[in-house]
Amino acid sequence: MLVVKVGGSKGINYDMLCRDLAMLAQGGKRIVLVHGGSDETNQLSEALGHPPRFVTSVSGHTSRYTDRRTLELFMMATGKINAVLVEQLQRQGANALGLRGLDGRLLSGKRKAMIRIIEDGKQKIVRDDWTGTVEQVNTGLLSLLLKEGYLPVIAPIAGSFDGEAINVDGDRAAAAIAAALGAETLLLLTNVPGLLRHFPDESSLISHIPRAEIDDYLPLAEGRMKKKVLGASEALMGGVGRVILGDARRPTPVSDALAGAGTVIG
Amino acid sequence: MLVVKVGGSKGINYDMLCRDLAMLAQGGKRIVLVHGGSDETNQLSEALGHPPRFVTSVSGHTSRYTDRRTLELFMMATGKINAVLVEQLQRQGANALGLRGLDGRLLSGKRKAMIRIIEDGKQKIVRDDWTGTVEQVNTGLLSLLLKEGYLPVIAPIAGSFDGEAINVDGDRAAAAIAAALGAETLLLLTNVPGLLRHFPDESSLISHIPRAEIDDYLPLAEGRMKKKVLGASEALMGGVGRVILGDARRPTPVSDALAGAGTVIG
Numbered sequence: 001m002l003v004v005k006v007g008g009s010k011g012i013n014y015d016m017l018c019r020d021l022a023m024l025a026q027g028g029k030r031i032v033l034v035h036g037g038s039d040e041t042n043q044l045s046e047a048l049g050h051p052p053r054f055v056t057s058v059s060g061h062t063s064r065y066t067d068r069r070t071l072e073l074f075m076m077a078t079g080k081i082n083a084v085l086v087e088q089l090q091r092q093g094a095n096a097l098g099l100r101g102l103d104g105r106l107l108s109g110k111r112k113a114m115i116r117i118i119e120d121g122k123q124k125i126v127r128d129d130w131t132g133t134v135e136q137v138n139t140g141l142l143s144l145l146l147k148e149g150y151l152p153v154i155a156p157i158a159g160s161f162d163g164e165a166i167n168v169d170g171d172r173a174a175a176a177i178a179a180a181l182g183a184e185t186l187l188l189l190t191n192v193p194g195l196l197r198h199f200p201d202e203s204s205l206i207s208h209i210p211r212a213e214i215d216d217y218l219p220l221a222e223g224r225m226k227k228k229v230l231g232a233s234e235a236l237m238g239g240v241g242r243v244i245l246g247d248a249r250r251p252t253p254v255s256d257a258l259a260g261a262g263t264v265i266g
Numbered sequence: 267m268l269v270v271k272v273g274g275s276k277g278i279n280y281d282m283l284c285r286d287l288a289m290l291a292q293g294g295k296r297i298v299l300v301h302g303g304s305d306e307t308n309q310l311s312e313a314l315g316h317p318p319r320f321v322t323s324v325s326g327h328t329s330r331y332t333d334r335r336t337l338e339l340f341m342m343a344t345g346k347i348n349a350v351l352v353e354q355l356q357r358q359g360a361n362a363l364g365l366r367g368l369d370g371r372l373l374s375g376k377r378k379a380m381i382r383i384i385e386d387g388k389q390k391i392v393r394d395d396w397t398g399t400v401e402q403v404n405t406g407l408l409s410l411l412l413k414e415g416y417l418p419v420i421a422p423i424a425g426s427f428d429g430e431a432i433n434v435d436g437d438r439a440a441a442a443i444a445a446a447l448g449a450e451t452l453l454l455l456t457n458v459p460g461l462l463r464h465f466p467d468e469s470s471l472i473s474h475i476p477r478a479e480i481d482d483y484l485p486l487a488e489g490r491m492k493k494k495v496l497g498a499s500e501a502l503m504g505g506v507g508r509v510i511l512g513d514a515r516r517p518t519p520v521s522d523a524l525a526g527a528g529t530v531i532g
Binding site: 075077083087091099103140144148150162164 | 414
């Protein structure tokens, strides 16, 4: 069982990714694909006059402030990304099936409607937030679909325990899915070769991290890589065999990562 | 088995519709919900500077010209509508699960990449069109989900036989699903009480049409109602027990229609 997460950053070629995934799926590999939607949501938000707003929590994490309008823009943007990924996989012969975490209670968690942030050096409270963290995975639904030969493609919109749609982090959602399914490998694809000792020098790639030392490497992670290292740590604690931080820009990004390219943790 | 199609016209209250559907689902009724996306796509297209274009085919049918950009806007708009419907059903306790026809090859058909249209009295050919008509339904997938207690919510984006995403008519897609599942009832909800003898006079509701006479009533159908009467005819020919043209604006639109409100055909 392989769980792959792909973001939406520049330089990522969905066409090549889907060709590679379809080839592996046709070879009998059971695969779940999780995607993001940040960049597309930013573009759509700007174009529709509701520019994105990022906030820093008191614990130092930066995240998107997701008011109801932003949640709906996120539904639109991820709706398109999900459809295009499913389409490309279908064109390559894999029977892809798109779902959000909200669908069939696939991914559930608590909604964080109120967040404490730091702005201009002061603590503030922000309300009407539609975000949360995945706490439960409906493995029955995923197993059912995988058994029937479908390739689930999952958008990072979970459901709260009250049934509300919530924006969740895609990397950590992929980690939760991989742990729940007892996946052998979680592959987190990005637009760099893996974790770099001296960011952004790509020649400083760290090719292996022993699983016990993962948290020591957190300080090296820049920007979005932080969430990936956090997700990797959560997946390993949840029993996933290994986590690979791989390069989505390669012509065969998944096969290459499975063959050892990128940062292998485990 | 009940298949319900709801459009996105003004005056339709999704909240009340979902409450009614969830109540019926909790009472043990097996339900499939199909939705549209026209109005939301029009709004998004206008806002993003790619205004909708409607064309009239040589056979006299009016339809949306769906170039690739419009298809992607349709993916966004239906992505949001689908998510909001799933969310509202989940909040009411029904385990809804959203899919496009493209997902898992649920709905397949031929893509009509080229259409012959009439414009300014002249015949023209329009290319790069991403539309089609549903010819096959993956009943295995729907049955599997229904058996496990999920309530499928389906967006009218099918897959071509080559795996391309295609825009299909929601009413006719619902008819194809109802026929394939051998549904007892197909309910097509709209923002009028049913088929009217003298449109738009709502007091001229036709409350019953014998199944053999459905095609005689086609000339009475105005605008979008034409596709509904066509869908009704296709569903009845496909073996559906009865088709109801119902009023989505009522507080309990589905229960009312099942109790005989609207135009009952069969």
